[in-house]
Amino acid sequence: MDISVRLPATLRPRAGDQATVDVQVSGDATLADLLDVLAQRYPGLERRLRDETGKLRRYVNFYVDGEECRQLGGVATPLRDAAEVQIIPSVAGG
């Protein structure tokens, strides 16, 4: 499956200054599988999205085809072919 990952401006330098990264994953892939692939290609990006236990960073949102993954299955959210995963930092801090 081909997945399109859209990155916020602050993270683009961690992925070769790309706004969108195209990723190929297996047919039954989840969001965690997608992040595993990203970890191989762009480890400096992936470690800003989840910690070393695999937990998603609390203040980073992952919209899978427009819906935040925590409203779906979290990192176990299944992906469809041609899905779009949009990564957006949440409103946080002071």
Next chain:
Amino acid sequence: MTAVLAIGTRKGLWLATSDDGRATWEVTGPHHSMTDVYAVGFDTRTTPTPRLLAGVTSEHYGPSVGYSDDLGQTWQEPDHAPIAFPDDTGAALARVWQFAPGSEPNVVYAGVEPTAVFRSTDGGVTYELVRGLWDHPHRENWAPGFGGAAVHTILPHPTDPARLTVAMSTGGVYVTEDGGDTWRPSNHGIKAYFLPDPDPEYGQCVHKIAQNPDQPERFYAQNHHGVYRSDDGAATWQSIAEGLPSDFGFAMVAHPRRPDVIYNFPLVADRERFPPGGRCAVYRSEDAGKSWEALTEGLPDQFWNGVLRDAMCVDTADPAGVYFGTRSGSVFASRDEGEHWQPVVENLPDVLCVRAVVT
């Protein structure tokens, strides 16, 4: 002589540089904007320029470690996490609290949250967990203090690489004499008034310990109420709080050469974290804690604020420079060992740590 002062704050790192004997300062920043910088360190073993290490944590994107070999003009960071807990621990790095160059070439220690020590053998670029402390049976009883559960102080013995003294909140002081394989608590004499047994083997909330490299068996400690000295390698501690207006505070700094000279910033109490009378005052002892004097020349009269545990430091010049940063974003410097003070910069975010180097 050039002096550089690294100022870690709640929202980034600032660097102050002085080329005129620490009389005036030029300040750049923020570096690592919008990250909290709990730890900075200079490794003066690198030549020709000291390596600057910064532990930075983004509220969004988590913790990391950056280093600069040109005093902050450019920064490097490995793609893979410089400090990460191994899979079997089930732990995740929250933030780095401390850097300490070891006595062996290229060895740098990092104290982190959750309570652990990591060791680098490549000058602070990548690190591995020190297993002996992580696997210590006391771990389950090391409770977080208000600021989190962390190893916030690491003092490598200046000549014996097997010896390392650390402090954690809570937990207290621990010592290894075999390079980190085994550790023993070393808190005899330090009170823990907040526990049913006020004299426990461990569990104290030691805020900071300091050591003079010329007399490495002597340590000083600022405890969560209590100020102490040890003359036997941290085995036993005696109170040196008499003469201070309060035994509460966070900072404790040892002079770079004179083993009897220490600096402290007293706050009224756990429940009143202001300096006594709202008067900004550094306290100095020149006799290893037997007596203290307030140093206030040039410091503000009205100061309803505090100084955090790593927000005070000295440089190695002669006379030594003394520096501290405040939670209201001011940084003060003395170039005559504390006699006179002047502001370096004001209106920064909360100052979390300062470290100085002279070249």
